[in-house]
Amino acid sequence: MIPHAQSTSTQPDTSRPARDGNARSWFITGASSGIGLALAQAAAGRGDNVVALARRTDSLIPLTEQYGAQVLAVAADVRSPEQLRAAVAAATRAFGRIDVVANNAGYGLFGAVEESTDAQARGIFDTNVFGVLNVLRAVLPVLRAQGSGHILQGSSYYGQTAHPGVGLLAATKYAVEGLTDALAGELAPLGIKVTLVEPGPTATAFLSALDVADTLPDYDPTVRTIQKSFGELPAEAFNAPDRVAAAILNAVDTEQPPLRLATGTTAVNEIRAALRTRLAELDTWEPVSSGVDTPADPSGQA
Numbered sequence: 001m002i003p004h005a006q007s008t009s010t011q012p013d014t015s016r017p018a019r020d021g022n023a024r025s026w027f028i029t030g031a032s033s034g035i036g037l038a039l040a041q042a043a044a045g046r047g048d049n050v051v052a053l054a055r056r057t058d059s060l061i062p063l064t065e066q067y068g069a070q071v072l073a074v075a076a077d078v079r080s081p082e083q084l085r086a087a088v089a090a091a092t093r094a095f096g097r098i099d100v101v102a103n104n105a106g107y108g109l110f111g112a113v114e115e116s117t118d119a120q121a122r123g124i125f126d127t128n129v130f131g132v133l134n135v136l137r138a139v140l141p142v143l144r145a146q147g148s149g150h151i152l153q154g155s156s157y158y159g160q161t162a163h164p165g166v167g168l169l170a171a172t173k174y175a176v177e178g179l180t181d182a183l184a185g186e187l188a189p190l191g192i193k194v195t196l197v198e199p200g201p202t203a204t205a206f207l208s209a210l211d212v213a214d215t216l217p218d219y220d221p222t223v224r225t226i227q228k229s230f231g232e233l234p235a236e237a238f239n240a241p242d243r244v245a246a247a248i249l250n251a252v253d254t255e256q257p258p259l260r261l262a263t264g265t266t267a268v269n270e271i272r273a274a275l276r277t278r279l280a281e282l283d284t285w286e287p288v289s290s291g292v293d294t295p296a297d298p299s300g301q302a
């Protein structure tokens with residue numbers, strides 16, 4: 001039988017915290033800012049140990065100054081398998097184990113699919129998809145040897161839906177979602193849990209770090225209009241990263257964490273609308289889809 005992902009329940013199991021009072025060890029990529037930093041602060045703040053990864057460790061100085069030996073700052077670019085292997089070795093040396101992996105580092109690209117250059121497309125896949133794979137290859141030997149662990153995969157509501165202007169960004173997040181659906185089934189029998197984190201708009205450095213494609217006027221009515229509407233969103237449309245981190249901790253602390261955790265009402269509503277549209281279309285076209293099936297052999301022979 002094909003193993004299923006860990007969560008089959010439709011209700012969050014928030015009643016049975018898995019945390020038993022022992023400090024956990026976290027391994028967090030993209031810990032220099034935004035959601036990764038908030039997660040590192042929340043984990044360290046409650047007494048857990050954190051290996052915080054960033055491309056430049058000077059960006060982690062405030063974290064290490066605040067939490068001392070609880071936080072190990074490691075320089076690593078997620079595009080470098082060697083740096084990640086060294087980070088994992090440093091993590092196990094410092095804390096003996098890795099309990100939670102936040103595969104969080106990533107950035108955005110805005111522009112029509114045609115407008116995005118090959119270099120931009122490959123660049124975002126290098127970090128958002130191959131970076132995620134590099135982290136998995138580095139940490140999984142440790143987690144498999146332990147027979148335990150929880151991997152948080154950095155996705156987005158753009159892992160479930162997309163609109164004009166976010167095609168390449170969404171392509172990376174859909175890729176992470178697809179591989180994670182398989183990964184969850186592969187790791188569940190080994191005692192390792194997996195959760196896709198799907199944030200909605202969050203108040204981080206994400207927009208200022210955004211790569212932007214050159215523009216073709218034909219896409220002004222779609223891509224540029226949406227880009228403008230994003231720029232006009234009020235501050236309250238963006239969730240605070242510490243609240244996103246609190247939601248993630250909630251999921252990490254449950255016996256049966258979800259395979260997918262959307263954060264923020266925008267993410268929930270956008271994903272729900274996309275799923276409903278997809279399901280309705282599947283149902284509408286089912287007669288055509290199933291018309292492809294090979295008719296049953298009336299003689300009863302295969």
Ligand SMILES: NC(=O)c1ccc[n+]([C@@H]2O[C@H](COP(=O)([O-])OP(=O)(O)OC[C@H]3O[C@@H](n4cnc5c(N)ncnc54)[C@H](OP(=O)(O)O)[C@@H]3O)[C@@H](O)[C@H]2O)c1
Pocket residue numbers: 029030031032033034035036054055056059076077078079104105106107108127131154155156157198199200201202203204205206207209
């Ligand atoms: N903010 C949103 O609205 C939103 C919505 C949905 C999903 N997300 C996802 O949430 C995750 C975190 O983003 P954020 O919103 O917290 O943005 P952020 O504040 O810009 O943080 C992104 C982090 O990723 C790191 N990073 C980028 N490229 C890297 C690389 N090659 N190697 C190592 N680290 C790298 C950055 O480190 P440096 O300091 O080295 O650049 C930074 O720490 C991303 O995966 C993003 O796609 C964000």
